[in-house]
Amino acid sequence: MRKPVIIGVGLTPVGEHWKLGLRDLAVEALLNAMEDAGVDKVDSLYVGNMASGSFVEQENLGALIADWAGLGNIPAVKVEGACASGGAAVQEGVKAVMSGLEDVVAVVGVEKMTDAWPSDATRYLAYAADAEWELFHGVSFVALNALAMRLYMKEYGYTEEDLALFAVNAHANGAKNPYAMFKKVIKVETVMRSPYIADPLKLFDASPIADGAAAVIITTEEKAKEFVDKAKMIEVAGMGRAIDTINLANRKDLLLLKAAKVAAERAYKMAGVGVDNIDFFEVHDAFTVMAALSLESIGAAERGKGAMLAKEGQIAVDGDYPIQTLGGLKARGHPVGATGVYQTVEAVWQLRGEAPNQVPDAEVGLTQNIGGTGSNITVTILRRV
Amino acid sequence: MGKPMQVARYWRHFKEKYRLIGGKCKSCGQVHFPKRPVCPECGSQEIEEFQFSGKGKVVSWTIIRNPPSGYEYYKPYPIALIELEEGPLVLAQLTDVDPEEIDFGMEVEMVTRKIREFSEDGIILYGYKFRPPLK
Numbered sequence: 001m002r003k004p005v006i007i008g009v010g011l012t013p014v015g016e017h018w019k020l021g022l023r024d025l026a027v028e029a030l031l032n033a034m035e036d037a038g039v040d041k042v043d044s045l046y047v048g049n050m051a052s053g054s055f056v057e058q059e060n061l062g063a064l065i066a067d068w069a070g071l072g073n074i075p076a077v078k079v080e081g082a083c084a085s086g087g088a089a090v091q092e093g094v095k096a097v098m099s100g101l102e103d104v105v106a107v108v109g110v111e112k113m114t115d116a117w118p119s120d121a122t123r124y125l126a127y128a129a130d131a132e133w134e135l136f137h138g139v140s141f142v143a144l145n146a147l148a149m150r151l152y153m154k155e156y157g158y159t160e161e162d163l164a165l166f167a168v169n170a171h172a173n174g175a176k177n178p179y180a181m182f183k184k185v186i187k188v189e190t191v192m193r194s195p196y197i198a199d200p201l202k203l204f205d206a207s208p209i210a211d212g213a214a215a216v217i218i219t220t221e222e223k224a225k226e227f228v229d230k231a232k233m234i235e236v237a238g239m240g241r242a243i244d245t246i247n248l249a250n251r252k253d254l255l256l257l258k259a260a261k262v263a264a265e266r267a268y269k270m271a272g273v274g275v276d277n278i279d280f281f282e283v284h285d286a287f288t289v290m291a292a293l294s295l296e297s298i299g300a301a302e303r304g305k306g307a308m309l310a311k312e313g314q315i316a317v318d319g320d321y322p323i324q325t326l327g328g329l330k331a332r333g334h335p336v337g338a339t340g341v342y343q344t345v346e347a348v349w350q351l352r353g354e355a356p357n358q359v360p361d362a363e364v365g366l367t368q369n370i371g372g373t374g375s376n377i378t379v380t381i382l383r384r385v
Numbered sequence: 386m387g388k389p390m391q392v393a394r395y396w397r398h399f400k401e402k403y404r405l406i407g408g409k410c411k412s413c414g415q416v417h418f419p420k421r422p423v424c425p426e427c428g429s430q431e432i433e434e435f436q437f438s439g440k441g442k443v444v445s446w447t448i449i450r451n452p453p454s455g456y457e458y459y460k461p462y463p464i465a466l467i468e469l470e471e472g473p474l475v476l477a478q479l480t481d482v483d484p485e486e487i488d489f490g491m492e493v494e495m496v497t498r499k500i501r502e503f504s505e506d507g508i509i510l511y512g513y514k515f516r517p518p519l520k
Contacts, residue, residue: 123453132398133419136500136512137477138449138456139464146447147466154445154489198447249466249474250417250425254445 004097005233005385007224008037008217009345014181014333017211022056022112025213026065030108033215038227042217043102045069045076048089048109049337050371052078054124055116065108082128083286085109086214086340087241087369087378093218094236103223109341110213121209125336128372130247142206142287144248144373146198149289152255153200156304160200164191165310166288167204167330173317174327176357177346181210181333191288205288207334214341216348221385230385234348237364238273238381240266246375259377260297260368267366268299271381275299278381279362280322280350282343284370286329294368295321298379322359325350340369340378347382395510400434402512405495407473409435418473439495441467441515444474446487455501467493467515481516494518 010032012025020028026047034040047061058064062076079089086109093107113121125141126134134144152158168188174180191204224233240263245251251258268274281300285291292306300321301309309315315323326332326346329339347365349355355362362384369378400406401419408420412429418437423430446465449456456462463479465487479487480498493515502509 117454119452119454119457122451123455126453134476135453136402136510137464138452138459138462138501139476140449140451140453142451143447143449143464147445147464150447151445195450196448197451198449201447245425247476249476251474254466 001098002100003221004094004218004236005221005224006216006218006236006344006348006382007228007233008033008039009215009348010034010036011179011214011342011345012212013179014210014212014335014342016114018114020211022052022058022110023064023068025112025211026108026110027069029110029213029215030065030069030106033106033217037217039104039217042071042074042104042106044074044096044105045071046089046093046105046107047076047078048086048107048341049078049111050080050082050085051124051127051336052112054127055121056112081376081378082371083284083336084340084369084371084376084378085337086342087367087380088340090216090341090344090380091239091241091378094239097218097220104217104219106215106217107341108213108215109338111335111337112211113209113335114211118209133247133249140198142201143198145287145289146201147248148254148293148373149201149205149287152289152292155255156307158307161188161192162307162311163205163288163292164188166285166291166315167191169310169315170285170324170328170330173325173357174331177326177332178356180327180331181208182327182331201287207286207329210333210335212333212335212338212342214338214345216341216344232352233385234351235383235385236380237383238267238269238271239379240264240270241378243376244374246372248373255293257293257297257370257374257377259374260294260370260379263377263379264298264368267379267381271383273364273381278364278366280325280359280365282325282328282347282365282367283323284329284339284368285324286334286370290370291323294370295323298366298368317357317359325355325357325359340367343367343369344380344382351382351384392508395508403497405437405439405513407435407437408432416471416473418469418475437469437471441469441475441493443487443489443491443493444468446479448484463487465515478514479516480514492518
C-alpha cells in the first residue's frame with residue numbers, strides 16, 4: 001500500500017469565536033492547510049464533526065465546507081465518532097490515500113459550540129452517551145467521567161490533588177501555545193479551589209466548551225515531492241480504531257479503556273513500533289482522570305499507575321512520557337469534533353521541529369482521541385519521514 | 386431528548402423502566418440490563434425476558450450540579466452506578482437520600498419515580514430510581 005504523509009497543516013485559535021460561524025472557522029483552517037501544503041486543489045474532503053446539527057442546526061458539512069472553500073464538485077462527507085470525530089476523519093483521509101482512490105485529501109475538524117446555551121451544550125454533549133439508558137436519567141457527560149474518577153481514586157488510592165497534576169501540566173504547556181484557549185499557568189490549588197460540577201470532578205478537571213477548526217492535507221510520499229521538501233513530510237505510520245460498549249454501566253471493567261488498548265495495539269503493529277519508541281503523546285484529557293486512564297490503556301503505564309507518571313513529573317515536556325505538549329484538551333481547548341485534528345496538527349509541529357513547546361529530537365508521536373465515555377477511540381502514530 | 390410528541394419513544398421502554406425487566410440468554414444463562422438482541426457473552430440471539438429484583442449496591446456516584454437542559458428542576462441530584470444483586474450494573478438517580486450518606490456498597494432498592502416532565506401540557510416521563518431500603 002502507498003505511504004501516506006501529511007504535507008500541510010492549518011488551524012484557528014481555540015476559543016469563544018462569537019464573531020465567526022462554523023463555516024468561517026472550517027474554511028479558514030482548511031485554506032491555511034492548503035497554503036501550507038502548497039496545493040490549490042484536493043481530490044476529496046473529510047470533515048470531522050460531532051454535533052453540528054444540535055449546536056448550529058447545520059448538517060451536510062461536506063457540501064457546506066467544500067462549497068465555501070471553493071473546492072469544486074469533489075466528494076466531501078462528515079465523519080462522526082462523538083469527540084473522536086476528528087481522529088476518525090484523519091484516519092478516513094489516510095485510508096483514501098492509501099487505497100489509491102484519491103491522491104490529495106483534505107481533512108478538517110470543526111466544532112462551533114458557544115452559540116448554544118450552556119445547559120443545551122451539556123445536553124448535546126450527552127448525545128454521545130446512551131440516550132435511552134444514560135441521558136434519560138439526567139446524566140451529563142461530566143457526570144459519567146466523575147463516576148469513573150471516584151472509582152479510580154478509590155481503587156488505586158489517589159487523591160483529587162494527584163489528578164489535578166494533569167491539569168497543571170496541560171496549562172504549563174498550553175501557556176506556550178499561541179493557539180491555545182487558556183495561556184495561563186495554574187497550580188494544584190487553582191484546580192482544588194474550582195467548584196465541583198459533578199463531585200469529585202471540579203471545573204478545572206474538565207476541558208472547556210470551545211469553538212475551533214484544524215485541518216491537514218494528506219497525500220502519498222511520492223506525490224508529496226511535487227509540493228514540499230522532505231522536512232515538511234510527516235508519515236502517518238500507524239493507526240487503529242475500536243469501539244466499546246456505549247453505556248458505561250455495560251462495561252465489564254469500568255477503569256479500562258478497552259477501545260484505546262485495542263486501537264493502540266493495532267496502531268503499534270501497523271507502525272512497527274512499541275510504546276518505548278514514542279517520543280510524545282497527545283492523549284485525550286477531556287477530564288483529568290481520562291489522561292490517567294489513557295496512559296494506562298496505550299501501554300505508557302501499568303494499570304493504576306497512570307497518575308503516578310504525573311506525580312513523578314514524567315508527563316512534562318522533558319519527562320519520559322510527555323503528554324499534552326501544546327496544552328491538550330484542558331488548556332488548548334476541546335471543540336469536540338475538531339480535537340483529533342488539532343492533536344494531529346500539534347504532532348506534526350513537534351515532528352517538524354516547529355512546536356512552540358518543542359520535545360527535543362521528536363521522531364515519533366502518538367495521538368489518542370476518545371469519543372463517548374471511552375466508547376469510540378482512535379490512536380494514530382506519526383513519524384518523521 | 387427531543388420534543389414531547391415523541392410519545393412512542395418512551396412507551397417502548399415501559400417494561401424496562403417501570404418494572405426493571407431485562408434479558409437472560411437461553412444459551413449461556415447470562416443476564417443483562419437492558420435486554421439486548423444479541424448476548425454480549427456468547428453471541429446467541431435466544432434472549433428471554435428476565436425480571437430483576439430491584440435490589441442492589443452503589444458502585445460509584447456523583448452529584449450533578451450542571452445538568453443537561455430538561456433536568457434543572459432537580460439540581461443538585463445524585464446519580465449512581467448500581468450493581469444489581471443478579472450482577473449487571475445500571476445507571477440511575479438516587480432518591481430519598483441525603484447526599485452525605487451515599488457511600489461505596491450502600492444498599493439500595495428500585496422505586497418508580499418521575500424522571501422529568503416537558504412543558505405545562507407535555508408528557509411526564511417515569512422510570513426507576515434507587516433509594517436506601519425502607520426499614
